[in-house]
Amino acid sequence: MSSRRLFLKASAAAGGLAAFAAGFSETATRAVHTWIGEKKTKGVNGRSLEPEFTVAPDGKVSLNPNQQVSYTMCLGCTTLCGVRVRVDKASGTVVRVSGNPYSPLSADPHLPYGTPVRKSFQSVSFYEEKGLAGRSTACGRGNAVLEQMTSPFRITQPLKRVGPRNSGKWAPISFEQLVQEVVEGGNLFGEGPVEGLRALRDVINPIDADKPELGAKVNQVALLSSVNDGRENFVRRFMQQSYGTINMVGHGAYCGGSYRAGSGAVFGDTRQMPHAKPDIENAEFIVFIGTAPANAGNPFKRQGTLLAKARTEGKLNYVVVDPVLTHADNAVAADRSRWVPIKPGTDGALAMAMIRWIIENERYDAKFLTQPNLAVAEAAGEASWCNATHLVVAEPDHARQGFFLRGSDMGVPVAEADKYKDADPFVVLDEAGKPVLHSKATGPAPLYVSQSIEVAGASMAVRSSMDILREAAMKLSLEEYSQACGIPVEIITGLAREFTSHGKKAAIATHGGTMAGNGFANAFALVSLNTLIGNLNWKGGTVINAGGFKEEEGPRYALKDFPGAIEKPSGMPLGRNQPYEKTTEFKRKKEAGKPYPAEQPWFSTAPQLATEWLPSALSGYPYNLKALILWNTNPVYGIPGLRKVAERTLGDPKVIPLVIAIDPFINETTAYADYIIPDAFMYESWGFAAPWAGVPTKSYITRWPVVEPRMTKTADGQPAGMESFFIAAAKAMGLPGFGDNVIKDADGQLYPLNRAEDYYLRAAANVAWAGKGPVPDASDDDIMVSGIERIMPDLKSTLKDEEVRKVAFMLARGGRFQPANEAFQGEIATWKFIKPLQVYNEAHATAKDSLSGKRFAGTPGWVPPRFADGTPMRKVYPETEWPLQLISYKSPLQNSYSIAASRLRGLHPDNPVAINPVDADRLGIRTGDVIRISTPSGSAKAVAVLRHGVRAGVLAVEHGFGHKEHGARAHQLGDKAQPTVPGIAAGINLNDLGLRDPTRKDDAVWVDPVAGTAVRQGLPAKVEKV
């Protein structure tokens, strides 16, 4: 053989062997691991966790010494369930989450409160199959979010931006440096001087001497938060009672604010906005219009559990009216559950049609509606009452036109201060047709009144509330309503008939679906349907949340009052949720002869509005912001259309000079911060909260650090976080309420507030003593098995001896809970709403639209979605140009900040946009195609999925995807770069397509003109295939 040939052969052979070696490398490594590597399995149990405890055949519970089982609170969504977490003691990590059997948010029915903790472990076990009957659960998200505790995107050290805002570059700094800089200000970024919190706390000098109603300069420092995660009172203590700004608000205006506002109109309080929920367990018929229990909804799990049970074992039939099909439906429970698609933003038309049909066919509960006061209502066997029979002044041009006729109008002596207030009674007609004070009425009053009566010697046209509602309902025919909402007349009348066929055991429920350009009106109409059957406070009807316990107001410690506290911060809130008529601007313009329109809309009946904050800060109307604190909130991700405003406000230090974020992660909003203060993850923090809604028994969920917080420590040994920041800042500025001798007990003794425990443990003591008196003492065993042992030294050093075991009793059980069987007394709810329901809402009827100067309507009515100046949306953006409408529905798996939990992503990595095959055919779109969605304010690429479960004309976007932060972008923290995880950015966020209101002069996002709430339902859109 020639040597050349030999060489060629040898090289070929060598090459072959090299390829082999490469291909076989993994096999070889694995083989070697088998022989010398660590053992990865344990027989048939693989790598499964060790059980947390063992329940012997005789029921005896033995703990696993390697694990700690504790009851605390989940923040995987705003439901704030009581959960049971398993901590691996060696690593200090939470390895699994399941339900707290004591908590009604997690178990149905929940365990009697007195049950020893050890016994509660038995109750969730296989012993006597107790765990099946007493199942206590955590949802998919609640199971998955534990990942986030050790996430590489977690912020554990204070950060200061380097480079411009939102550049993604940060320098880790010490906690003390951070406090010093934000308090004292200075040339912090080499961009010129920045005023610090100390300088900005001016509680004396007005923002604008010409407009004293705006209040003092301190109002230019504001704090935006999310949901009350159980720590809001602490924050409020700093921001409002101590620092003194009026501006502190949560996410209500972009959560389900429109529903709450509409409900507030019915319940007669548009600021606190009481609301009731269907008693799913006992109802016979429920229409969910714009809320999707079991898909989302609050309480998520509780509603899901009850719905599943009621449609399977109970008597419930239900209909889900929604542009998109969700998990609220179940095809197998076919005769029980039905989906009715509706055009977005038209629920008011459906509701008014139902109201019309019910009135025309007299299917309402006349017995209920005709009771003029609570006493006669109760005597008649009702559980609530309403103002349907109350008379409204209808005399044209009368000064009181639109107001209720009152006792004082009739000559009844009423103190001047009480005139036209609660103490001034209403007037109804008696059986004889004679006016009588509602409070004096002894029986039912006529429902429909439209006549003149003699008032103070003159004839006055009056109408009953119900009469006005009837007129509003009759404005359109059933066919016209049907045309508007796209639901056939037969279905509308069918819904109305069924709804009025079950006595009190029927209900209408709504929520996020009302976040449209007419959300308030829609919600008002929907909630009014419940009034027509008088189902409030009834088993099987609608019931209010029993609520929790007040932790701030004694009986052990006064946490709200402290020496030097500012009782009520004053001035005009940044979101203009006050009557325009109170402003200097109004007075001046009135003097000039043209009081309306206001410069920008005012929302006279609304609570504080986060939706308007950044637009206000941008336009300086009513005033500018000097500093903004973002605490666990993400409006840029959550408010449709806000990103563009944020870029010009949060993005520009000249507009908002100081932005401080407090959050365990960097989100789409906090990415703009100057400073980030790390915050505790859910299993590491304190917090006490009542359920948001839907729990008929008093419940109070406690959260305590079941593991050591992972943030860096302050110089005095506290975890750097929200509490330590406010304490340190307050002390640095010498503000009241923090430091030594600031918490007063019942005997007037003073205690310090130097650490989170000083506050929360005393709050816990208050709760332990609240209600029907103190809870029992925790046993040694309770303390041991619940993991409370870990924090016992804190309890002992902070609390009085007699308090220690009571607080331990509560924390060991994850809260304080009223027994499940106390929800109802007979057929009537224990916790009742007893003020009159408003068929006609006087406050609303007599408030004026700040732009048109026209009054609002006192009863619900159908109004198409519209912009601030009243222009219908479709007039500006007609169907011919924007043939589709975008809507948002919550992901059944994700929430707005769970995207980095890899296991949720693995299951459902993306949110293709649902389009009806009819539309898709027309546009030549097929499942999997990339499409471009455009609205008048933006466009984005998305993937399409054809679904019959979305109404034609609608594009449905699942919320929770399309992140730009939370791990979608790798930030640089000093010399450490976060990892890049492309999956976190998957999909789209509808809010990036949100609309600017084209009728407004400022750069504001589209909000409901009455409630000021964000509009995410029914955005005009068009689509093309890319």
Next chain:
Amino acid sequence: MTHSRRDILKGIGTITAGAAAIVATTAAEAANPRQGGDPDRRWGMVVDVRKCIGCQACTISCIMENKVPENSYRTIVATYEVKDGDRVGTYVLPRLCNHCSNPPCVPVCPVGATFQQKDGAVVVDGDRCVGCAYCVQACPYDARFINHETNTADKCTFCAHRLAAGLLPACVETCVGGARTFGDLNDPNSTARKLLDAAKGEAKVLKPEQGTAPNVFYIGLDDRFQGRVEGHQTLWQPSKTHG
């Protein structure tokens, strides 16, 4: 029309390839005697599909409890949209190992690593498994997978480790809709048995024609979902999409 009876090819198969298949199943019992577990029990699950809300609490809790690697699932709730005429509805189907009484995954195992316990649970001895994945192929339900962290076959164990501790399987314990009921099917008083009895033949199993005799029963199982689902495929394929 029963599938197996019409499959005359089984006969031909015998001629061409010997009595392989048939011998295999009948010999299974003899060659793979049941080991471990309480012989008086027969663990099983009853899934009431009407109660399932598709929340995947079961899926995720199973993952956490059993350290199931990414992109693998011992259980998952398949979610569908069904259109029948004008009516469109949501259909959810919790899937997991059926712990078949006649498990085709067992006889194929070349090393006897997978076997059925006396209580009916079909398990894998992770210390013996060679990771050949033959059982993965043989399971008609896609209930098995190769765990890339242990490099062995993995599947639902009915949470044997929890049962041994007197606890419920993770997915059952945390089932939000209360759709999953686990218990001893031999015990006339068990909730699972009682549910089955009450369902009076309405309870169905997946792919009955495979003759596997599953012990996961469904109440409210639509025939169209019993076998391989004929429908439009979901868009995402997690093993490939995103990191």
Next chain:
Amino acid sequence: MNSSITEILYVTREIAWLPWAVQYFFLIGLSVGCFLLSLPGLALGRAEWMKPGRLALIGALTCGLVAPVALLADLHQPGRFLNFYLHPQATSWMSWGAFFIPLYLAGLLVYAWAALYRCAGGTAVKAAALVTGLGAALVMLYTGVEVMVVAARPLWHSPFVPLQFAATALAGSIGLVLVFNRILGGGDPGAEVALNRTLARTLAAVLAIGVLWMLLALSGFSNTHSQALAQVASSPSWQLTAVWAVTATLVPLVLAWKRPAGTGVLTGLIAIHSAWMFRWTIFIGGQDIPKTGAGFYDYHLPLGPEGLLGIVGTAGLWLAVLILLTSVLPRSNPAKGV
């Protein structure tokens, strides 16, 4: 009623038998096929098959030696292969296979030694051939039946599968010998014609089995076959595969039959390719059909050991073994007729 189902949430199952398995089944099939091809010449001493017989033996040896390596690599716990022998299972064809492979390979080595160093057609060779033949038959049987018994996959659960494996393996091995004939055997035209003729017959058999399968599936006579067809019929990629397979059988068949001389390398390569493709389609394509989900998974060949590198690695090993063997084996043994 107009009804339809859309999967909203479900997941892809990854394939569990990797390209390694394709390589194993391919190589072991070729080895057995080559062994059979070597018999007329080496065991029975038929002169015209003597030269191809030697080439076939090289094919049998190289493929046979490399195949178990691929098999080992398809195990996720290769280090535990001893368990096959410590815990044999009567019910598992794979378990039997673990015994058949060494039987066959040991036989093959003895047979090769006898044929190359003793006398072709002699008693020793004949005896060795007998034992090896038994091993080969068992290997053929087990590899086919192992797949056939998987009732969970209609496409696999067919009694035709063992026959198809055998027929395509034989065709592939003829192809290999045809190629060897050109590169190692100097392009003997007689051998080429003989091999091509055999190839044509084999391909005809492959085709016949395919037609039978199709008839059965279409007739609805056999459920598994109908189901298998139904599962793939609507898929464009499967349609393409089918056309491809038929073409890749028909073209070499016609060529080998009509122009047996001079086309050997082409027909040979196509035949090898078909044998490989058949296994790829059965294993990888088969695993791409969800057992419970809708539609198809869509497999993308990974570049690492789990995929391409595995395929290339086995090919590399085979090449190395081929070079080694052809270097150390006596080039020919004229004295003994080889």
